[in-house]
Amino acid sequence: MNTEAVSARVKSILVQPWGFWWLQMRRLVRIELRRNLFSRKAAWIYFLAFIPTAVILIHVLHDTHPASGLSLDTNVLAGIVQFYYIRLGVFFGCLGIFSRLVRGEMIERSLHFYLLSPVRREILLLAKFAAGSISALLLFGSAVIAAFAFLYAAYGTAGLDYVFHGPGLGQLGAYLLIVTLGCLGYGAVFLLLSMMFRNPMPAAMLVMGWEAINPVLPSLLQKISVASYLRHLMPITVPGEGVFALLTVETEPVAGWVACLGLLTLIVIVLAYSCFRIRRLEIRYTTE
């Protein structure tokens, strides 16, 4: 490609109505957030997100907390993030949120209103993804923060010391990063699956199975997994024993930044393919 062609290409990109698209995106996100967070259907996702927090709150209120128990409870919290949030809570929560964004509106027969508005379909898809991600992050992020706060508050001074003068805040940051990447990764996958299949649940179960067998797959295939990347970001590794072994992903060790970059690349690829698919999406409610 010669310089003139590159220059023309750059100019054509710059003249696009980016400001208008950004405005539409913000407004779409606002509409979608309202639907995602304030509907009866969201109740079970609230339940999924906050059930560990409720369990920890009961533990805090009911049990005694000698300083010696801090290390054990830290491991319990790491286990909750590793075994519950990554493999179950965020997985099924994102399945609920993201599969509703397009397929849910097809079933409710209301998607055509968006497709008849002056919004590029790629903008619509990315806005829905952003709104789904924000919803999932608000729920699961606040649940993890609340669980963390309850757990260490119960230890009084020792807990505060662990959080503010020890590794506590770093661990919280890592958990939030894991939950964020988990929501984005599973969100992108389930958004795509919901456009590909009328009932995305069987495909989601296949994804779960894929994640479970990921450790025995060749190195290249291990990279097509959300949980395997998240595993490398855990600040504390809890060995999976018994039934928890099924929820543990053991893959080749990689650096944290490589895991983040790998997962973000996976998300971008999945979203790019979703944008391609939504351009060809047809409204045929009778087949739903």
Added chain:
Amino acid sequence: MTAMNDRIVFEDVSKFYGEVLGVNRVSLSIPSGVTTLVGPNGSGKTTLMNLMTGLVQPSSGQISVFGLPPGDADRFFRQVGYSTQFDSFPRRLTGWEFLLDSLLLHGMSEGEAFRLAGEALERVRLGDAGSRRIETYSKGMRQKIRLAQAIAHHPRVLVLDEPLNGLDPMARAESLALFQELSRQGMHLVISSHILDEVDRISDRVILITGGYIVAEGAIHQVRREVRDKPMQVLIRCDKPELLASRMFSANHCAEARLHVDGKGVFLRTGDIDEFYRLLNEIAVEGLVKIDTVAPADDDTHAIYQYLIGSEGIPS
């Protein structure tokens, strides 16, 4: 090219749903005014409208509205409003919220969206119900709020799939008056409706479709004249209908004569309309019969539908 930029154009468009034919090799060029799509259930009317607005993609061929393809959503849907047949809405929204959400996606300010939403609600006479949730609306009110959403942003093309369904006679008359007003303002209206008698009054042209094929299109009178194998019926108001009928029957192109119930006119059916009018002029000049009015009696959408599509089904 300029002429094409002021029209809705289908270029050899076909649509197949798997192996099922939606529409086949449709070529149309629709100017401004009211165009009625007429055909039996499953004939391809909704498919044609969905193709026009990009809700389904053509298997082959191209569609453009004012030169814009439906894929260019940014610009296309500023020009086009579509009131679909789908009787469903985003949940838990009031009429106001529904219109505001829709208008805000056009990129306008909240104040402007508020103004246009109010104007649209007034135009469809739904002002008071705007603050109620759409779930509580009657079928007719839901039809109106869909219409309000389609016209709120002042599009130049309005596509209406069965817009009179569910409306009471008063609301139907109001809607038809609104369509006429929009047409007078230079808008393109494409309407499918099974209430042919009412739509017929405001239609400038008709597109007849059956089995996915366009069987006729054009101005209603022009289409009727092209249906040459079906005798045309003309009502002549005069003082001596019996005499006129006997004179007309002397010409062999006259197929049928029937007296009007009030005895002051006669329906005549002829296979050669040009010869018929020539003979009628002769009779008028002779002065034997005093002719008051002459009007086509089957020169409407309903008659054309009956002739071309016949008993295939009730138009919808």
